[in-house]
Amino acid sequence: MLQLPDHITIKTAAPFVIGAYIGVWLIATLYLSVLDSQIVKLKRELSLLSNKASKERSLFSLIIWITIATIGTAIAYFVFTYGSTSNEGFIDAMPIAIYLYIAIWTLSFGYLLYIGRRLFKLYGEMQSLSKTIGSE
Amino acid sequence: MSLKIGGFYFYLVTAFLLTVAGLIGTFFLTPLEVKQIGFSQKIFYFHVPMAATSAVAFGVTLLGSIAYLMKDSKNLYRKAIRLTKATAIATVIAFALRITFNVMGIEVLGGIDVRLILLIASISLITLVPVFWFFAFLTRENMDTWASVGAEIGLLFGSMLLVMGILWTRVTWTVWWTWDPRLTSYLLVMLLYSGYFVLRSSVDSAHQRARYSAALGIVSYIAVIFTMISTRVLRSAHPVIFTLSDPGVESSMLITFIVAMFAMIALFGAMIIVKVTINNLREQIEDMKDQLGG
Amino acid sequence: MTSFSQIWTILKKDLILELRTREMLISMFLFVMLTMVIFNYSFSADRNDLTAFGGGLLWIAFIFTALLGLNRSFAHEKEGGCLDGLLLSPIDRSLIYTSKVLSNFIFLSIIQIITIPIFTIFFIRYNYFPMIVLFILGIFLGNLGIASIGTFVTTLAINTKRRDLLVPILGLPLMMPILWLAVTISGNIMAGPLGPNTLKEVVRAVQILALFDIVYFVASYGLYDFVIGE
Numbered sequence: 050m051l052q053l054p055d056h057i058t059i060k061t062a063a064p065f066v067i068g069a070y071i072g073v074w075l076i077a078t079l080y081l082s083v084l085d086s087q088i089v090k091l092k093r094e095l096s097l098l099s100n101k102a103s104k105e106r107s108l109f110s111l112i113i114w115i116t117i118a119t120i121g122t123a124i125a126y127f128v129f130t131y132g133s134t135s136n137e138g139f140i141d142a143m144p145i146a147i148y149l150y151i152a153i154w155t156l157s158f159g160y161l162l163y164i165g166r167r168l169f170k171l172y173g174e175m176q177s178l179s180k181t182i183g184s185e
Numbered sequence: 186m187s188l189k190i191g192g193f194y195f196y197l198v199t200a201f202l203l204t205v206a207g208l209i210g211t212f213f214l215t216p217l218e219v220k221q222i223g224f225s226q227k228i229f230y231f232h233v234p235m236a237a238t239s240a241v242a243f244g245v246t247l248l249g250s251i252a253y254l255m256k257d258s259k260n261l262y263r264k265a266i267r268l269t270k271a272t273a274i275a276t277v278i279a280f281a282l283r284i285t286f287n288v289m290g291i292e293v294l295g296g297i298d299v300r301l302i303l304l305i306a307s308i309s310l311i312t313l314v315p316v317f318w319f320f321a322f323l324t325r326e327n328m329d330t331w332a333s334v335g336a337e338i339g340l341l342f343g344s345m346l347l348v349m350g351i352l353w354t355r356v357t358w359t360v361w362w363t364w365d366p367r368l369t370s371y372l373l374v375m376l377l378y379s380g381y382f383v384l385r386s387s388v389d390s391a392h393q394r395a396r397y398s399a400a401l402g403i404v405s406y407i408a409v410i411f412t413m414i415s416t417r418v419l420r421s422a423h424p425v426i427f428t429l430s431d432p433g434v435e436s437s438m439l440i441t442f443i444v445a446m447f448a449m450i451a452l453f454g455a456m457i458i459v460k461v462t463i464n465n466l467r468e469q470i471e472d473m474k475d476q477l478g479g
Numbered sequence: 480m481t482s483f484s485q486i487w488t489i490l491k492k493d494l495i496l497e498l499r500t501r502e503m504l505i506s507m508f509l510f511v512m513l514t515m516v517i518f519n520y521s522f523s524a525d526r527n528d529l530t531a532f533g534g535g536l537l538w539i540a541f542i543f544t545a546l547l548g549l550n551r552s553f554a555h556e557k558e559g560g561c562l563d564g565l566l567l568s569p570i571d572r573s574l575i576y577t578s579k580v581l582s583n584f585i586f587l588s589i590i591q592i593i594t595i596p597i598f599t600i601f602f603i604r605y606n607y608f609p610m611i612v613l614f615i616l617g618i619f620l621g622n623l624g625i626a627s628i629g630t631f632v633t634t635l636a637i638n639t640k641r642r643d644l645l646v647p648i649l650g651l652p653l654m655m656p657i658l659w660l661a662v663t664i665s666g667n668i669m670a671g672p673l674g675p676n677t678l679k680e681v682v683r684a685v686q687i688l689a690l691f692d693i694v695y696f697v698a699s700y701g702l703y704d705f706v707i708g709e
Contacts, residue, residue: 062224065352069228072348073235080341080456087463094470098477147212151205158201161455165197168462169190175469182473254705272701275693370656377652384649387639397635400702401649404631407694411656 059140070150071121078121078157081164082114088168095171099178117156124149189458196454203448207231210441225356228349230441234449235346236371242339242453243378243409249332250402253395256328326465329395332402333385334460336378338453343375358422366415367423374412377405485570489578493552497586503551504589507544511594514540515601529602534666537598538621538658545587545625546647549633552583557637566708576630576703580696584626591618603669610668613681617664620688624657624695631699635706653695660688 124146211230350368355361362368381401388394416423497503518536522529529536556562565575595618599607607614629650636645663684667677 059224062356065356066225066227069349069352070231072352073231073345076341076345076348077452084459084463087467091463091466091470094474098470098473143212147208151208154204154208155201158197158204161459162197165193165455165459168459168466169193172462172466175466179469179473182477254702272697275697278693369659373652373655377649380645380648380652383641384635384639384645387641387645389640393638396705397639400635400705403702404628404653404695404698407698408652408656 067146071124074121074150074153074157075118078117078160079114081157081160085113085160085164088164088171092167092171095175095178099174113160117153117160120156121153124153189462193455193458196451196458200448200451200455203444203451207441207445207448210437210444215438215441216435225353228353230438230445231449232346232349232353233442234446235342235349237446238449238453239339239342239346240409240413241450242335242342242457243374243406245335245457246332246339246378246381246402247406249328249330249335250399253328253332253399254403326461327395327468329398330461330464330468331457332398333382334457334464336381336402337460338456340375340378341456342449342453343371343378346371347375363422365423366421367412370408370412370415374405374408377408381405482571482574485574486578486581489565489570489575490581493578493582494585497582503548504586506551507548507586507590508593510547511540511544511590512597514543515594515598518602530604531670532666533598533603533669534662534664536602537595537665537669538662540594540598541587541591541621542625542651542654542658544590545583545629546650548586548590549583549629549650550643550646552579552586553633553637562637562707572704572707573700575707576634576700579630579634580623580626580699583630584622587622587626588619591622599669605669605671607668610673613685614665614668617661617668617681617685617688620685620692621657621661621664624661624688624692625654627692627696627699628653628657631695631703631706634703638708657688657691657695660684660691664688 127142127146127149207230211227215227215230217224217226351361354363354368381398384401385394385398388397415421515536518529518540522532553562556565566572629646632650632653633646636642636649639645664681667673667681673681
């Protein structure tokens with residue numbers, strides 16, 4: 050078996066490592082939802098300027114964030130309870146936990162992609178609007 | 186503009202692929218560190234890249250501030266001459282003092298490996314500067330926007346870094362926080378850049394705000410540099426891994442580390458493009474509202 | 480007029496103004512004295528030997544006094560319209576910076592010369608007079624650093640909406656390394672006889688502090704044009 054320092058076994062260290070990685074992901078995804086709500090606000094203002102109705106609500110970003118955060122917390126809880134009996138238990142649980150962690154990061158990257166596409170579409174609309182107004 | 190969109194997608198895809206690769210590498214492909222800190226060493230692979238990325242972000246603030254002041258000022262030539270003279274005099278004094286101390290037998294600032302600092306500085310410049318100038322100057326955008334967004338995302342990566350750091354400290358040293366030089370100076374960097382935003386909110390005129398933030402952004406980077414070299418200059422319990430003589434980690438660890446480093450920088454690239462576009466869009470909408478309303 | 484005589488003219492104006500009214504010096508002095516009394520009450524009533532904490536307490540008192548002094552030194556300039564007058568004159572802005580740094584440095588030093596002996600009598604139970612040269616060097620470099628970056632930040636803050644709040648918010652993080660190094664120097668000297676390791680640490684701190692002073696001064700000197708005026 051591996052010779053680890055007495056006070057740090059995988060069992061004691063793992064919750065903190067998981068906490069660190071999940072914490073990082075939570076902060077990043079929270080920031081993405083902040084960006085999302087800023088885009089929604091800009092979209093609404095632009096639609097006011099161009100007299101087009103906008104159906105989006107900024108509550109939507111909050112819902113996305115809550116959903117993703119719940120999934121993330123569920124993963125953390127899973128690793129805690131399933132693997133918490135022994136070092137070997139954690140080593141067994143780890144692959145599944147890492148795959149789940151990669152999955153939630155995929156969700157967040159997808160969210161970023163979605164944000165980016167909407168933003169650039171909005172930017173394009175803005176450019177064409179300013180051209181129309183400029184020519185009036 | 187399409188250059189930026191292309192850049193965004195490039196950074197996004199790269200960040201995603203490298204993050205997944207980095208995570209797989211961290212948890213499956215690297216050996217468990219058995220000498221000192223065991224499983225918690227896995228935090229290292231993303232902790233240090235985040236620190237580097239926040240330094241890059243604050244570096245964007247520095248470059249944006251310099252670029253703004255360069256575009257903004259008249260008589261820049263005279264000021265640059267004066268600054269060069271002052272720096273030259275200061276360097277001469279510093280060297281004279283160093284020689285005097287050496288002659289007197291007092292050891293001067295031993296323990297700083299200047300070559301390492303130069304290596305890090307050159308690597309950061311080589312990676313950071315072309316990226317920045319490529320996007321910023323090519324689009325001839327407002328440098329002040331880039332500077333403030335750099336600070337914002339620097340704070341974001343900084344908070345992620347602090348979360349990882351606090352939990353790592355708890356595992357290895359069983360306390361949540363120590364007043365170690367690097368931790369303290371990084372906390373100060375975070376407070377300083379938060380103060381940057383307090384300054385921005387207390388000035389009304391856009392031009393004045395940009396000028397003042399630029400001046401503060403340049404001076405604040407001194408604090409960032411101090412954080413980077415603090416573990417080597419002052420006594421610190423923070424682990425010092427990389428030295429010039431010995432990489433300090435095995436090759437599989439080093440490769441995973443580098444992959445994670447590029448992953449974080451790519452993520453930073455994607456985020457900064459998004460946020461700068463949001464800020465620019467907001468400005469344009471405000472302008473248009475003024476134009477239509479007035 | 481040469482640069483030096485320009486600096487001297489502005490410096491002379493500040494010094495004469497202050498020496499005539501002594502308003503700022505007296506308030507700073509009272510502030511430091513009151514802070515020292517508070518120190519006595521914040522620690523347990525039985526101990527009045529704060530030798531081990533000497534450096535830290537001394538510099539806490541000085542930093543807050545310095546913030547007070549910096550605020551005041553620019554406030555009456557702004558109120559009296561003196562700043563605009565300076566800006567209208569064909570003087571190089573960075574020379575204004577140099578003279579401001581010198582005047583703040585001189586005021587801080589005056590306060591310290593008076594209060595350090597008092598502080599020593601109140602709290603320190605070790606005679607550190609043999610190391611007085613190194614001690615004064617540490618105080619001098621700390622003052623210079625605080626004056627350099629403090630003047631820069633105060634000038635930045637003076638034209639904004641929240642000027643009194645902004646000086647501590649921006650100034651304190653920037654001054655922290657200086658504070659820390661100065662506390663290392665003063666604290667170690669005041670706390671007891673210096674062993675070889677501690678002496679090395681103190682000398683090293685002096686060097687790094689000098690480096691910080693140079694860097695802060697040069698950076699503020701170069702950027703001063705951009706922060707003064709609207």
